[in-house]
Amino acid sequence: MDGSLGLLLNAVVSGLLLGGFYAAVSIGVAISFGMLDIVNIAHPAFILLGSYVAYLANTLLGIDPLLTAVIALPAFYLLGMAVYQVYYLSFERRQDQSLRGLSFFFGLLFIAEVTLVLIFGVDYRLVQAPYIGPSLHLGWLELPLRLLVPFLVSMLMVVGLQLFLTRSFTGRAIEAVAQDPLALRLMAADPTRIKRVAFGLSFATAAIAGAILIIIQPVEPSIGREYIGRIFAICVLGGLGSFSGMVIAAVTLGVVESLTATFFGPSWAPAVSFGVLLVTLAVRPSGILGR
Amino acid sequence: MASSLTVSNVDAGYGAVRVLEDVSLTVEAGETVALLGTNGNGKSTLMKSIMGIVRPSAGRITATIDGASHELVGRSTEEIVDLGIAFVPEGRRLFPKQTVTENLLLGAYRPKARSAIARNLDFCFETFPRLKERARQLAGSMSGGEQQMLALARALMSSPRVLLIDEPSVGLAPLLVSRTIDKIKELKEGFDLTVLMAEQNFTQAVRIADRGYVIVHGRIAFAGESAEALNNNELIREFYLGA
Numbered sequence: 001m002d003g004s005l006g007l008l009l010n011a012v013v014s015g016l017l018l019g020g021f022y023a024a025v026s027i028g029v030a031i032s033f034g035m036l037d038i039v040n041i042a043h044p045a046f047i048l049l050g051s052y053v054a055y056l057a058n059t060l061l062g063i064d065p066l067l068t069a070v071i072a073l074p075a076f077y078l079l080g081m082a083v084y085q086v087y088y089l090s091f092e093r094r095q096d097q098s099l100r101g102l103s104f105f106f107g108l109l110f111i112a113e114v115t116l117v118l119i120f121g122v123d124y125r126l127v128q129a130p131y132i133g134p135s136l137h138l139g140w141l142e143l144p145l146r147l148l149v150p151f152l153v154s155m156l157m158v159v160g161l162q163l164f165l166t167r168s169f170t171g172r173a174i175e176a177v178a179q180d181p182l183a184l185r186l187m188a189a190d191p192t193r194i195k196r197v198a199f200g201l202s203f204a205t206a207a208i209a210g211a212i213l214i215i216i217q218p219v220e221p222s223i224g225r226e227y228i229g230r231i232f233a234i235c236v237l238g239g240l241g242s243f244s245g246m247v248i249a250a251v252t253l254g255v256v257e258s259l260t261a262t263f264f265g266p267s268w269a270p271a272v273s274f275g276v277l278l279v280t281l282a283v284r285p286s287g288i289l290g291r
Numbered sequence: 292m293a294s295s296l297t298v299s300n301v302d303a304g305y306g307a308v309r310v311l312e313d314v315s316l317t318v319e320a321g322e323t324v325a326l327l328g329t330n331g332n333g334k335s336t337l338m339k340s341i342m343g344i345v346r347p348s349a350g351r352i353t354a355t356i357d358g359a360s361h362e363l364v365g366r367s368t369e370e371i372v373d374l375g376i377a378f379v380p381e382g383r384r385l386f387p388k389q390t391v392t393e394n395l396l397l398g399a400y401r402p403k404a405r406s407a408i409a410r411n412l413d414f415c416f417e418t419f420p421r422l423k424e425r426a427r428q429l430a431g432s433m434s435g436g437e438q439q440m441l442a443l444a445r446a447l448m449s450s451p452r453v454l455l456i457d458e459p460s461v462g463l464a465p466l467l468v469s470r471t472i473d474k475i476k477e478l479k480e481g482f483d484l485t486v487l488m489a490e491q492n493f494t495q496a497v498r499i500a501d502r503g504y505v506i507v508h509g510r511i512a513f514a515g516e517s518a519e520a521l522n523n524n525e526l527i528r529e530f531y532l533g534a
């Protein structure tokens with residue numbers, strides 16, 4: 001195979017894998033922001049909490065980070081429900097959510113970050129796992145397992161949540177709750193309960209996304225911030241409320257960034273990806289698959 | 292088994308504004324009762340009081356569902372719907388970004404309705420073939436008439452025993468109004484429902500109603516024991532028939 005073509009294809013493939021990772025970090029916001037209209041900008045900080053939980057279990061007990069994530073899911077789910085309850089009682093119930101709600105999540109972001117700094121310091125931390133290091137070679141194609149395994153886990157999570165949202169009664173109520181809470185009451189569903197469950201789920205995804213993050217790269221408490229812009233860009237680009245759109249957007253961004261980094265250098269990547277966002281929104285204001 | 296509704300001496304309003312005063316009415320098992328009144332007289336407020344959306348400051352509202360009696364005042368809207376009382380509100384309140392099918396499936400959220408979902412869906416699609424054609428279309432993109440059909444069908448997906456409908460004719464072309472009213476009769480018979488329907492369109496409502504009440508300034512001004520009694524009533528001649 002011709003060298004530059006191989007370079008191109010490898011860049012595309014690693015972009016796809018990177019996109020899978022972006023989907024995992026964005027899916028929680030696709031639920032909270034995309035479906036519930038709750039601007040949870042603290043989400044990346046809780047992804048990092050997930051990373052550090054995986055780190056602790058890995059260094060102290062030698063547990064696989066993905067296994068840790070699965071074990072930690074219920075705790076993250078409950079934490080999310082608790083955060084929603086506080087948010088609901090302090091803001092949403094008083095119809096006070098827009099600006100004050102945003103400052104609530106800003107506050108939460110800083111508290112979570114500072115807590116992580118106090119406990120773990122600002123050094124980079126990483127985990128050990130058999131799939132970190134080796135690569136799968138398929139002819140000219142090189143698939144680092146460090147990216148492939150997270151990609152597969154991420155897709156599993158997206159498909160699972162998508163099935164839950166479209167096939168279960170609670171899931172369908174989650175998709176509808178922001179459109180008309182009173183109408184949902186008329187369907188015999190309690191909108192507050194539905195939102196609490198949805199927010200719990202969005203937090204639970206942070207456990208998985210956190211493990212994936214620390215598998216892909218070493219973490220320190222403030223790197224979550226790097227992802228805030230990208231996460232919201234992916235959700236808006238995909239079309240709020242649409243998981244499939246979000247995945248397409250995540251993968252597009254991953255591929256565009258990977259190509260840019262390969263052919264023009266990594267420092268161009270963010271500019272190009274936000275360029276894609278702006279152009280798409282100019283053509284399709286509701287995002288790729290927004291309704 | 293029998294399902295009925297009784298409103299006794301209800302006062303209700305919004306904050307300090309009193310809208311309903313000493314309102315009493317009954318809907319007996321299997322009846323279609325019309326709640327008649329021109330704009331602003333309190334029809335919607337009464338319906339919202341029954342559904343727990345507006346909290347009455349006095350009076351009782353009791354529903355008998357399949358023989359079991361329940362006091363409704365103080366219950367949440369979702370509890371009331373869960374008892375088997377469905378409500379098609381003013382403005383229909385569909386989920387505009389969900390498809391027709393998704394709206395219908397949301398109607399079946401009530402645990403008791405979930406086992407009947409396939410049968411109810413068939414019935415709705417049979418009664419409203421248009422909804423079947425548009426099953427994958429977003430509710431918000433449909434015409435007013437189609438939206439009204441979807442709102443009715445969605446309410447029926449909860450397998451209700453009592454159905455409240457607030458002004459089904461609003462915003463519809465005259466031909467569609469009479470068709471919608473006919474459909475309500477068909478649904479009522481198909482599902483063996485007890486129906487309370489608020490309407491301004493007297494002539495259409497009385498076509499399918501067994502009895503009716505006229506509400507004026509938040510008070511029941513007249514209770515007509517038959518369609519004929521309503522037709523011959525002075526108040527109604529004055530308000531609706533321009534006599």
Ligand SMILES: Nc1ncnc2c1ncn2[C@@H]1O[C@H](COP(=O)(O)OP(=O)(O)O)[C@@H](O)[C@H]1O
Binds near residue numbers: 305308310336337
């Ligand atoms: N949300 C509300 N807040 C304050 N007043 C209201 C509200 N809704 C209705 N009203 C008032 O209550 C009265 C009865 O309204 P409504 O029950 O909607 O009448 P109808 O359904 O017969 O047209 C009107 O005077 C209306 O202005």
Ligand SMILES: [Mg+2]
Binds near residue numbers: 331336381457
């Ligand atoms: Mg009204």
